[in-house]
Amino acid sequence: MKSIPFAGWHTRNDLEKRLNRNVQFMLLGLGAAWMIMFIYVVLITLRERKLRKELDRVRRMVEHPNK
């Protein structure tokens, strides 16, 4: 005889899965916010480095015009 699975078990499992997904997405959301910020800071840092290099290069070009 096939046993009918107890309906209560399904509900509890469902609820747990939903709660887990809830927490997962919350972490995903907070992670996304920080990730975007982090990527921007990295981009800024790279740009700063590039600008400083260019600035040094142009300064040298001005100081030694016949190089």
Add this chain to the structure above:
Amino acid sequence: MFLRQVWTIAAKDLHSELRTKEAWNASIAFSVVILLLFSFAFDPSSEQIQEFSGGLLWMTYAFAGALVLNRSFAREVQNDCLDALIASPVSSAALFVGKALANFSMLFAVELVSLPVFVLFYNVPWTAAQIGPMLLVLTLGTWGLTVIGTLFSALTVNLRLRELMLPTLVYPMMIPALIAAMTLTTDLLAGHPLGIGIRFLVAFDIIFTLLAVVFVDTVLVG
């Protein structure tokens, strides 16, 4: 004086366009092609077409309009015509309003021609009572598109990436007006009366016309 200048500029643009009919032909052809292509994408006979009929129509107008609006200031670049216009006693505001009126007339004419094509292809049921409100929506929506398109045409005319920057800047700006016009058109074609979107469209038109007239001098001359 201002009105005479506006009229001169508008007439000049319309004359030069009527002579060659380049933008006119391109726009009409483009709008018919878009309507045709969309009819393959969406089955025109289905009931659901009612829901996005307005959207389809205004997408067509936005794309076809870009052709007209792009040329607006671009055609002045050859032979230094733009410099001559700026140097002339015509004020920048008059130049802008004149060009905007010319663009509006051309775009409106394109729309009037493609509207029956649209009604035909998509079996849109219509009644005589809808014509008046429809024309009102067309006028307000087209003016919104024209004002923004003409201002940005002036802005991007000297950029080296003009073909890229104009759509990138113009389309997002047009979206509020497009959404309002689309919703109003869909409502109209479904048989409902005009909603409060009209007020938004009027406000949009007024605000952006004022802003454009104020800024066109900055954009052209500096």
Add this chain to the structure above:
Amino acid sequence: MREKIIIGLAVVAAGLLAWNMNTIFTGLPDELNQGAIYRIIYFHVPANILGMLGFGLGMILSIGYLVTKDLRYDALAASVTEVSLVFASIGLATGSIWARIIWGVWWAWDLRLTSWLVCWLIFGGYLMLRRAVDEPIQRARFAAVVSVLGSVNAYISYKSIEWWNTQHPQPVLSIRDGGGMAPGMEAPIYWNLLALACFSVILVMVRMRQESFAREIDTLRRMAHAQ
């Protein structure tokens, strides 16, 4: 002096954030209907507030440039707008993730979301435009015009939940005469806002210095070519 300000602000921001995160995760209960996911609000709302305020500030600075013709206004406008764009991106991303749980979809075409996305596109275009124009004065002029026009859309987005029935929730914060939140849940929003605001000031300062580097490079390059 400048370094001290930056470090000071960074310490304040980090401290506030750490303390606030502690409150949020240990002090507050889960929300009744939403569960744990509502905590995204503590980044979603401050990021969007900063984005909108930033676009508005960028507009004021752009008008300042047009009136005074001082390029420093333009540099500040560009920096503020760029940082605001980052916060707008954070707002859009967090909102989308939140929506996936609450509404079941990643995106909805309601007017608040659409108008905010339009703002994002316009100010993204602003940054693209700045890169497309080489001449600094012309660049400042064009950017100023785009900034003012784009801010109209930012205002539309701000008011959209009041003017229309949107899928996005109606005003909730008590400062906007909203429905209010459960006790203790609203304050961390403002603390996070303060922390992120400190952080944004740091970013703007860094960006401003990069702008001044770029200006110096321009000037020196011109001198070098003149020799």
